[in-house]
Amino acid sequence: MHSRSAVLLALLTLLLCVPPVPASATAGPYAEIDAYVRDRMRATHSPGLSYAVVGRDGPLHQRTWGTDGRGERVTPRTPFLWGSIAKPVTATAVMTLVQSGRLRLDDPVTDRLPGFRFGGPAHAAKVTIRHLLEQTAGISASATSRVTDCHGSGCPGAAGRLGALDGVEPLGPPGTKYAYTSANYLVLTAVVESVTGRPFADHLRQAVFGPAGMDGTVADAGSVRRRKLPPGHQFFWGVPAATADGFDEHGAGYGYLGGDLDDLAAFASLQLRAGSPVLTAESARLMRREGRVQGGAGTGYGLGWRVGGLDAPLDTAVWHTGATPGYSAMLFLLPRQNVALVLQQNVYGLTQDAAIMQVGFGAARMLAGAEPGDAPSASGYLLAVWGLTAVGLALVVAAGRSVQLLRRPASAPPRIAATAAWTVVGASPLLALVALGGVGQLRPLLTWVPDAFVAGCATACAGAVLAALRLTLAVRAPSAQWKRIRQRRTRFT
Incomplete structure (x- = not known):
């Protein structure tokens, strides 16, 4: 009985003396x-x-x-x-x-x-x-x-x-x-x-x-x-x-x-x-x-x-x-x-x-026995697609402002330079989209980068609406002025 106890005690002591196996070793070579x-x-x-x-x-x-x-x-x-x-x-x-x-x-x-x-x-x-x-x-x-x-x-x-x-x-x-x-x-x-x-x-x-x-x-x-x-x-x-x-x-x-x-x-x-x-x-x-x-x-x-x-x-x-x-x-x-x-x-x-x-x-x-190497980042694309989205949102805000101006009585005609600038800014995304469609790149864009495609289409639509609204404002102001002139002449006569 004593000999069995001695053997068990020796085995326990031996196990306690064995160093623990690292976790990576237990998980295998991979x-x-x-x-x-x-x-x-x-x-x-x-x-x-x-x-x-x-x-x-x-x-x-x-x-x-x-x-x-x-x-x-x-x-x-x-x-x-x-x-x-x-x-x-x-x-x-x-x-x-x-x-x-x-x-x-x-x-x-x-x-x-x-x-x-x-x-x-x-x-x-x-x-x-x-x-x-x-x-x-x-x-x-x-x-x-x-x-x-x-x-x-x-x-x-x-x-x-x-x-x-x-x-x-x-x-x-x-x-x-x-x-x-x-x-x-x-x-x-x-x-x-x-x-x-x-x-x-x-x-x-x-x-x-x-x-x-x-x-x-x-x-x-x-x-x-x-x-x-x-x-x-x-x-x-x-x-x-x-x-x-x-x-x-x-x-x-x-x-x-x-x-x-x-x-x-x-x-x-x-x-x-x-x-x-x-x-x-x-x-x-x-x-x-x-x-x-x-x-x-x-x-x-x-x-x-x-x-x-x-x-x-x-x-x-x-x-x-x-x-x-x-x-x-x-x-x-x-x-x-x-x-x-x-x-x-x-x-x-x-x-x-x-x-x-x-x-x-x-x-x-x-x-193959080497370090994995540096990992590239995709942050550049995220900046681009969010930037395109921000442009689209800005055009939506600008279009909304143009709608508000249309609801007010026209006073002075908008400046030619400002009208031209807003029209170019608004029409540019649509022209770019048309150009991509002309060279057959719209379908690949939708297939491979759908978020950029959606952001681009939304931006183009917002820009087109903005361009149309600014042109409408430019045409409406002179018409309103001529209308007021005619009304004054009618009162005097």
């Missing part, structure tokens, strides 16, 4: 990354986020926080949209056709799409599949809005949108200028549909999703309904609101593609396994080789992947970011560590891009 991601979520007011560190055989670590656009808890099965991460997925699908011999990288696009007339027949005939993949077809970034972000049931398919590129001036001969635009990948969508004879989303499922184990992907309207995709969040004067529920039925090739955390992790695992059943080692190598343009300058873009272009230790990373209205995502392949990092958020603002995307860049740097 605790600091977890803490950093949470801090960035708070800084950018991101409602929901999920991320994973991925190895060749699947996730090594994953976390989810926050809520979706319906207020439900984010889990590894919550679907997000991935934006331009669709581009490496599309490039992978194209490479499966190249591997099977159904397509060649240097095939002219017009061989598959006779109606492709971008830049005129002579230019279009020289554009190849490779040019589209590496973003050197000569299509400018400004042409993107002509063929993308079409929300609603009446939107034409990929091939039906190509005519909008006919009048776009090429940046140069194919293969000589790099310009990142989703229009290239919309053309690729049409090419794949022409080669396979079926919808692009069906080819993705057969060639990529199925073999990779991406069972919950969102690639068309049917999968959006099945997965019950929640709306994403857009910023309105700095506050995220779940208003982004638009979906481009034919946009899976360039940006309207998504899924849950397991799906995105499965795609990253597939890319880490060079020589997998989907991609041969040679195909993977070609995709991750930096493209070249005339003169030997690197594009920083491979076949669907961004290659390098970041500070060490991410200088060898193969990566892509993506966004749709309301959603953002990032994927980094880190060859030195033979791991990947995937991250998705249910918030996006075009003018807050750097601040929102920093969470992925910082987490990837930490995974």
Whole structure:
């Protein structure tokens, strides 16, 4: 009995002498990354986020926080949209056709799409599949809005949108200028549909999703309904609101593609396994080789992947970011560590891009063994949109003052200089809005920066009313004076 007591006492003494384990150690090797991601979520007011560190055989670590656009808890099965991460997925699908011999990288696009007339027949005939993949077809970034972000049931398919590129001036001969635009990948969508004879989303499922184990992907309207995709969040004067529920039925090739955390992790695992059943080692190598343009300058873009272009230790990373209205995502392949990092958020603002995307860049740097780096601020945009709003409110106040003046009897005519100044001030926002509409930028503004669009429209309307009121005051005063003169003459006569 005494010996048992002695043993228990010795064990208790030993336990008391063992130093406590730090909280970070108990949380695992990724605790600091977890803490950093949470801090960035708070800084950018991101409602929901999920991320994973991925190895060749699947996730090594994953976390989810926050809520979706319906207020439900984010889990590894919550679907997000991935934006331009669709581009490496599309490039992978194209490479499966190249591997099977159904397509060649240097095939002219017009061989598959006779109606492709971008830049005129002579230019279009020289554009190849490779040019589209590496973003050197000569299509400018400004042409993107002509063929993308079409929300609603009446939107034409990929091939039906190509005519909008006919009048776009090429940046140069194919293969000589790099310009990142989703229009290239919309053309690729049409090419794949022409080669396979079926919808692009069906080819993705057969060639990529199925073999990779991406069972919950969102690639068309049917999968959006099945997965019950929640709306994403857009910023309105700095506050995220779940208003982004638009979906481009034919946009899976360039940006309207998504899924849950397991799906995105499965795609990253597939890319880490060079020589997998989907991609041969040679195909993977070609995709991750930096493209070249005339003169030997690197594009920083491979076949669907961004290659390098970041500070060490991410200088060898193969990566892509993506966004749709309301959603953002990032994927980094880190060859030195033979791991990947995937991250998705249910918030996006075009003018807050750097601040929102920093969470992925910082987490990837930490995974590669470095400090996360400084975080950009979105305060400049907030100042701009609130400034525009303040201008609109000032014009409303000025218009109200003009209404009061109209209710009073006219005495002296307003000064010409003052009238001209108020008219110019009032009409300027409306003229700016008309000019933006003339170059086709109103729809992109509404899609990507809705608060600035609303503030701009309200300011333009208030300004137009003010200009009309000031002109009315200017015309009314002389008329009133002539009326008084006539009345005096009538009394004397």
